[in-house]
Amino acid sequence: MSGYWGGILGILCINIIFAYSIFLPAASGQLNLGGAGFMALGAYSAAYLNTALELPMWITIPGAAIFTAAISFVIAFPILRTRGVYMVLATFAFAEVVAGVIINMEAVGGASGYEVPSFADLDVLAILAIATIGFVFYLLATRFGLSMRAVHDDENVAALFGVNVRMTQVMTFTIGGALAGIAGALYAHQYNYIEIQYFNIMISIFVLLYVLIGGTQTAYGPLFGAILFTFLPEFLRLPEMAGVANGAVLAEWRFVIFGAFLVAVMVFRPEGLITRAMVDRLRHGRAPEDITGEAS
C-alpha cells in the first residue's frame, strides 16, 4: 500500500470516529454544528498531555476523551435548553469560542501551532475506528438506543412513555463529545502538528454532512457517509493522476460536483442515503411495514 492511500485510510478512520460523534446527538434529534470545537478540545488536550506532561499515547487518547466528555457534559445542560436552529447556532458559537480561547493560549502555542511528539500509525487508528463502529452498533441495539430513536421521532410522546428525554439527550451529547475527543487526539498523533486554523467551520459542516447525507436512521449511515465523503473527492482526482485527457478539469471541479451531489441527494432522498427501511429490506428480503407512519 502506497503512502498516499495509507494517508487516505488514516483520514478515513478519523472521519469515521468523528462522524459517529456527531451521529449520536443527531440520532436523538440534536443537530451539532460545533464538531470542530470538540475535536479541537480533544486534539489540544492530547497534545498537552503528550508534550508538557510527557505521557504516552495510551494515556493521552483516553485522557482527551475524558476531558472532552467532561466539557460536553457541562455544556450539554445549557445547550440542550435550546432547540432547532438555536441549537445549531449555539453549538457553532461554542466551537468559535473554543477556537478563540485556544488561539490566545500561549501554553499550547497560540496561533503558531503546537507540536505533538508521539506518532500513531494506521494500526492504532484502525483499531479505534473499528471499536467505535462496534460500540455504536451495540449502543443502538440496547434499550438506550431505542430511547434515542423515540426521542428523535417525538420528544413529547417519548416522555409520555416513560423515556427520560433529558438524560438521553445529555448522554448522547456527552458520548458524542468523547468520540470527538478521540478523533481529535488521533488527528494530533497522526500528523504530529496541530494548529487551531484547521478546526474551522468547514470541518464542522463536513462532518455534519457525512451524517446527514449518510442518514441518521441507522448506524450504517455515518459509516457510509464518511467512506463516501473521504473517497469521492479522491476518486475524482484519479483520472488526473492517471494522466487521462481533461482529467485535470474533473479534479479542479470536484468540489462543485460534490456540492451538486449534495443538492441532488436532498432532492431525491432527503432522509439520507441509507434508510432504516433499506437496511431491513436487505436483511430480511422484504420491506417491513412502516411503523412510524412517515420517514423522518
Add this chain to the structure above:
Amino acid sequence: MLVTQQVISGLMLGGIYVMVAVAFTLTIGMLNFLNFTIPPIFMIAGMTGWGLTYYGLPFGLSDGGIHWAVALVVGLAAAAAASLLVERFTYRYLKAKYGDATEHAIPLVSSLGFLLIFENTVLILLGSDSQAFPVPFHDANLRFWGLIVSIPQMACLAISLGTVALLSSMLKGTRTGRGLRSIAENPEVSTLLGVNVHRIVPVMFLITGLLCGLAGIIFTLNYHEVSAYMGNEVAAKAIAAMVIGGLGNIWGAVAGGIIVGVVETLSIHYFGADTIKISVWGILLVVLLIKPQGLFGHTRIGKGKF
C-alpha cells in the same frame, strides 16, 4: 478621542453587518431556515464586479475591463440570480414534495451544497487571491474635531439603514409584505386564506439576494479588496448580530449589526485582534443560552424543529 474614533469606525463596519444580518433574519423568520448560501452570495456580488472590471465581459464581448460602476450593478444582478437559483432547488422543490420542508435539516444541507458550488466555481474561474478593486475615491474623508469620517463609509451606512427602513415599510404596507408576514406566522393557514406561497417565497429570496449583493458591493467599495472568501467572516459576524437582535426581528438585526461592529472595533483597540472571536462569540453564546429570544423582545418563530 481615540475611543470615539473607534466607535465611528464600528458604526461603519456595523452598516455592512446590518444588511447581511437582515438577510439571515428574514430567511429564518419566514421559513425557519438557516441559509448558508448568504456568504457566497455576498461574495458573488464583489467577485463578479471585480472579474468584469479586470477581465471584461466573458467570451470576448468587450475589449478589456468595463467601468467599475456597471460591473458592480451586474454583480448585484448576479447575486440576485444566484439567490433565486438556491430557492429553486432548496426550498421550492422540497416544499412541494414533502410538505413542510423546515421539519427536516434538508434545506440546511442543500444550502451547504450550494455554498460549496458557488465558492468553488468562483475559485476556479477567478482564483483564490485577494484582489484590489479599482475605485476612484481613495481619500474622501471628512475631518472635524480631529475625527476622521470617510464619506463613502458614511454614505454606505445611510444606504444600509435606508434599505432596511424601505424593507420594513414594504413588509408592513404592501400586499406582498403582508403575505410574507403571514407565512412567517403559519404557512398552512396563510395558504388557506389565499396567500400564494409559491409566488411569495421567491420574492423573499430575491430580497435576501439583493440585500447580500448590496452589502457585498458596499464592502468592496469601502475596503477596495475582494476575495473568494470575503463573505465568510462577514456572514459569521452577521449571524452573531442576528442572534443578538433576536431571530426573525428585522430592527433587532439592525441593532445587533451595529453592536457587533462597535464591539469588534473596540475589542481590537483594547485587547488586540485575536480577542474578537472570544468577545463576539462569547456574547452570542451567553445571549443564546440566557435570552434566546434576543435582546429586543420576542418574535413568533423557532417552532422547535430544524
